[in-house]
Amino acid sequence: MTAIDTAVAARAKRGSRIPLALLLPALLGLVFLVLPLAGLLIRAPWSAMPSELSSAAVWDALKLSLICATSATGVSLVLGVPLAWLLARTEFPGRRVIRALVTLPLVLPPVVGGVALLLALGRNGIVGRWLDSAFGITLPFTTTGVVIAEAFVAMPFLVISVEGALRAADPRYEEAAATLGASRLTAFRRVTLPMIAPGVGAGAVLAWARALGEFGATITFAGNFPGKTQTMPLAVYLAMETDPDAAIALSLVLLAVSVAVLVGLRDRWMSTP
Amino acid sequence: MTTTRSRTAAATFAVLALAVGLTACSSSKSATPAASGASGSAAASASAPKATGTITVFAASSLTGTFNDLGKKFEAANPGTTVKFNYGGSSALAQSIVAGAPADVFAAASPATMKTVSDAKDTATDPKVFVRNTLEIAVPKGNPKNLTSLQALAAPGVKVALCATQVPCGSAAQTALTAANVKLTPVTLEQDVKSALTKVELGEVDASVVYQTDVQAAGGKVDGVNFPEAAKAINDYPIAEVAKAPNAAGAEAFIAFVESTTGMQVLTTAGFQAP
Amino acid sequence: MTTPSLDAHLRVERTGFSLDLALTAGAGEVIALLGPNGAGKTTALRALAGLLPLTAGHLRLDGQTLENPAAGLHTAAERRPVGVVFQDYLLFPHLSALDNIGFGLRCRGRSKKESRAEALPWLTRMDLEEHAAKRPGKLSGGQAQRVALARALAIGPRLLLLDEPLAALDARTRLDVRSQLRRHLAEFDAVAVLVTHDPLDAMVLADRLVVIEEGRVVQAGTPAEIARRPRTDYIARLVGLNLYQGVADGRRVKLEGGTAVTIAEELTGPAFVAFPPAAVTLHRSRPDSSARNVWELTVAGLDLHGDQVRADLTGPLPLAADLTPAAAAELDLTTGATVWATVKAAQTHAYPA
Numbered sequence: 022m023t024a025i026d027t028a029v030a031a032r033a034k035r036g037s038r039i040p041l042a043l044l045l046p047a048l049l050g051l052v053f054l055v056l057p058l059a060g061l062l063i064r065a066p067w068s069a070m071p072s073e074l075s076s077a078a079v080w081d082a083l084k085l086s087l088i089c090a091t092s093a094t095g096v097s098l099v100l101g102v103p104l105a106w107l108l109a110r111t112e113f114p115g116r117r118v119i120r121a122l123v124t125l126p127l128v129l130p131p132v133v134g135g136v137a138l139l140l141a142l143g144r145n146g147i148v149g150r151w152l153d154s155a156f157g158i159t160l161p162f163t164t165t166g167v168v169i170a171e172a173f174v175a176m177p178f179l180v181i182s183v184e185g186a187l188r189a190a191d192p193r194y195e196e197a198a199a200t201l202g203a204s205r206l207t208a209f210r211r212v213t214l215p216m217i218a219p220g221v222g223a224g225a226v227l228a229w230a231r232a233l234g235e236f237g238a239t240i241t242f243a244g245n246f247p248g249k250t251q252t253m254p255l256a257v258y259l260a261m262e263t264d265p266d267a268a269i270a271l272s273l274v275l276l277a278v279s280v281a282v283l284v285g286l287r288d289r290w291m292s293t294p
Numbered sequence: 295m296t297t298t299r300s301r302t303a304a305a306t307f308a309v310l311a312l313a314v315g316l317t318a319c320s321s322s323k324s325a326t327p328a329a330s331g332a333s334g335s336a337a338a339s340a341s342a343p344k345a346t347g348t349i350t351v352f353a354a355s356s357l358t359g360t361f362n363d364l365g366k367k368f369e370a371a372n373p374g375t376t377v378k379f380n381y382g383g384s385s386a387l388a389q390s391i392v393a394g395a396p397a398d399v400f401a402a403a404s405p406a407t408m409k410t411v412s413d414a415k416d417t418a419t420d421p422k423v424f425v426r427n428t429l430e431i432a433v434p435k436g437n438p439k440n441l442t443s444l445q446a447l448a449a450p451g452v453k454v455a456l457c458a459t460q461v462p463c464g465s466a467a468q469t470a471l472t473a474a475n476v477k478l479t480p481v482t483l484e485q486d487v488k489s490a491l492t493k494v495e496l497g498e499v500d501a502s503v504v505y506q507t508d509v510q511a512a513g514g515k516v517d518g519v520n521f522p523e524a525a526k527a528i529n530d531y532p533i534a535e536v537a538k539a540p541n542a543a544g545a546e547a548f549i550a551f552v553e554s555t556t557g558m559q560v561l562t563t564a565g566f567q568a569p
Numbered sequence: 570m571t572t573p574s575l576d577a578h579l580r581v582e583r584t585g586f587s588l589d590l591a592l593t594a595g596a597g598e599v600i601a602l603l604g605p606n607g608a609g610k611t612t613a614l615r616a617l618a619g620l621l622p623l624t625a626g627h628l629r630l631d632g633q634t635l636e637n638p639a640a641g642l643h644t645a646a647e648r649r650p651v652g653v654v655f656q657d658y659l660l661f662p663h664l665s666a667l668d669n670i671g672f673g674l675r676c677r678g679r680s681k682k683e684s685r686a687e688a689l690p691w692l693t694r695m696d697l698e699e700h701a702a703k704r705p706g707k708l709s710g711g712q713a714q715r716v717a718l719a720r721a722l723a724i725g726p727r728l729l730l731l732d733e734p735l736a737a738l739d740a741r742t743r744l745d746v747r748s749q750l751r752r753h754l755a756e757f758d759a760v761a762v763l764v765t766h767d768p769l770d771a772m773v774l775a776d777r778l779v780v781i782e783e784g785r786v787v788q789a790g791t792p793a794e795i796a797r798r799p800r801t802d803y804i805a806r807l808v809g810l811n812l813y814q815g816v817a818d819g820r821r822v823k824l825e826g827g828t829a830v831t832i833a834e835e836l837t838g839p840a841f842v843a844f845p846p847a848a849v850t851l852h853r854s855r856p857d858s859s860a861r862n863v864w865e866l867t868v869a870g871l872d873l874h875g876d877q878v879r880a881d882l883t884g885p886l887p888l889a890a891d892l893t894p895a896a897a898a899e900l901d902l903t904t905g906a907t908v909w910a911t912v913k914a915a916q917t918h919a920y921p922a
Contacts, residue, residue: 162481201673244482262385
């Protein structure tokens with residue numbers, strides 16, 4: 022019997038006796054997470070769905086959501102992966118502080134994040150003022166603003182995921198690459214990055230999902246205008262004010278699209294053992 | 295430079311306060327229901343209802359300042375009572391009441407939003423209009439772009455924040471714009487009047503169409519510009535007792551207090567008009 | 570020999586450890602760094618590869634100075650003509666065997682196609698053509714070792730470093746791979762330095778051994794010299810000899826504890842004396858033999874060593890003795906038993922310390 026056989030046998034044997042102390046809370050947790058979704062599905066105005074979803078505004082919002090979430094993920098990848106590398110592979114004073122700062126948007130209420138973005142990148146913000154006067158660029162109330170708000174909230178997920186993958190990856194492969202003539206950048210590009218691809222993928226999926234559902238920072242920083250900055254969550258929120266049925270219909274569309282994308286990506290990117 | 299910075303700081307506080315307000319709003323459904331049992335004697339007359347316990351008031355966010363003030367005065371006049379407020383966009387509040395939120399009193403910023411509640415038979419009394427509010431153009435302090443009319447807002451390069459049409463200030467603004475025959479593309483449709491005003495305070499937009507009372511409540515951080523078409527879009531604020539009010543006696547007492555001379559004085563001082 | 574191809578004086582200071590190792594080698598020579606764990610072998614290797622900066626000293630290869638801390642010179646690892654075969658090979662798991670070998674070439678600006686064309690002959694040399702497309706995970710230990718070697722050689726290094734090249738292999742493949750590695754090293758025209766703690770690997774593969782302990786060279790020479798004349802307990806144990814240090818006075822070497830060993834040679838002054846465990850004969854009672862070296866000792870431990878029983882004895886002269894299982898049974902050897910050990914002077918080997 023090989024070690025693997027033994028392990029499989031052991032797992033199968035233990036599987037027959039799941040302790041109640043674990044099973045019960047686990048099932049409760051599952052119900053807790055699934056029940057609201059079930060509520061949404063059961064109470065959904067199915068007969069009215071076609072008319073609710075026939076308006077172009079819905080599809081505009083959905084298209085905008087997908088474009089912005091994907092762009093925000095792209096921005097997060099371009100900036101977040103190097104940031105994660107810096108945190109995982111280099112030593113510099115204040116690294117722990119920087120790391121804490123990077124993860125701050127995770128705990129910051131998104132609305133406050135949006136205000137912070139306004140104060141930094143708004144027309145009167147510390148950087149935004151200069152962008153406006155020097156280049157005539159204003160970011161709030163633009164689609165770019167949506168991408169920025171979403172990236173601000175989503176990037177920490179990516180950074181944390183990639184940093185974890187980097188820490189788990191053996192840095193000696195980078196040394197091996199160096200002895201073969203690879204510069205640090207080449208080693209990162211050709212060796213480290215492919216090796217941590219699953220971690221990057223998982224982080225990107227998380228970031229994308231977070232960006233897709235982003236509400237607070239977006240509405241505060243980018244405002245709400247159909248076709249330009251009104252993403253699905255904003256549309257859902259405003260529909261909720263007057264027409265809950267429409268809001269539910271919109272939510273279901275968002276849910277369906279994100280489930281489809283996440284299931285599709287899962288096989289490609291996230292290898293669960 | 296210094297003034298700008300301090301203004302920005304003040305604005306930050308204003309916006310942070312707003313953020314906190316939103317959080318409170320979203321958690322309102324779990325707010326403690328009024329801990330009162332004194333509703334048995336419903337025979338209490340409208341002129342002097344006996345109020346005790348906690349009274350929960352859902353009010354349009356444009357009423358924030360005045361109702362806070364009224365709440366304190368009411369508590370002083372009726373020892374043993376506590377008034378709790380939940381401010382938010384009128385439509386969001388209406389939705390939460392229909393969904394069963396434990397409110398005693400609902401004060402909305404438009405008859406339309408009140409109607410969603412009364413249509414659902416969730417009001418105990420017929421809604422009464424207790425104040426009216428007029429629109430004003432809010433501009434950053436000093437009116438840097440010198441905007442003096444609704445027409446001026448439609449000029450290219452002028453960034454305007456409006457309320458979303460789903461909320462009263464948005465539909466009122468739309469009525470005024472239609473009356474003025476002004477076609478205007480705002481940069482954003484905000485989810486409530488305070489957010490629209492915040493964008494002006496931060497200088498992110500050049501103007502917004504909000505209530506006179508909001509401009510006044512901003513306390514000099516923004517300037518208000520009157521425009522004639524506002525007369526065509528005067529907003530009525532109805533108030534009503536909620537059907538399933540946990541503290542019906544308290545609700546009646548509070549509504550009576552709002553409509554009293556003292557109450558009206560507080561409201562008119564803040565810029566509201568008597569109906 | 571003219572100027573040596575490799576001329577290194579490696580000095581690395583770290584808290585709690587210092588390495589001070591002078592190393593020279595001619596082209597085509599294979600040097601083995603032999604030493605116990607923590608002796609500084611891997612540190613030396615990393616210093617040669619440029620993965621660890623020198624604190625002092627120098628490193629010259631084919632007349633070119635690669636590192637000289639005094640002059641502020643440090644050539645980065647990626648700019649050194651140095652190939653490394655790592656202990657666990659560190660083959661890139663996401664690349665095929667062929668692309669692993671071609672990696673160094675790609676870093677030198679070759680296109681993917683060119684690097685593959687150049688890497689292919691290496692696969693042929695290593696008898697790995699049919700495994701070209703395989704990922705490292707699908708290769709056996711021996712195959713992976715050959716890919717790692719080919720990857721290091723493909724960049725045409727002037728110095729080849731091998732870190733415990735056979736340690737990751739099981740005993741059977743080890744024999745095969747060792748002889749293959751020997752062939753490849755023999756063909757290699759530049760300097761090769763291999764690090765190992767296995768004396769057999771060192772002796773089979775290297776022209777010259779450098780034994781280091783605690784960051785210092787304790788002995789250097791050809792495998793034959795070192796096997797015959799170990800100078801430290803560590804080497805003696807490695808080559809399977811009992812080794813003692815003392816002062817010779819004619820045909821006797823007097824050891825520190827006062828015990829003396831009679832030797833065959835004439836020698837004076839500080840000296841080592843060594844004899845193999847097989848040269849020891851054990852008796853349960855004091856023997857009446859002609860042997861001059863007789864010691865009363867206690868059995869501290871017994872274990873099977875191949876088809877021999879190795880007895881560890883303590884007493885005035887701690888030593889290891891080998892005897893057949895039959896002899897061990899006949900003597901009724903048990904731990905704690907008292908035995909008499911004899912060694913014939915002719916079977917000892919003494920040399921100046």
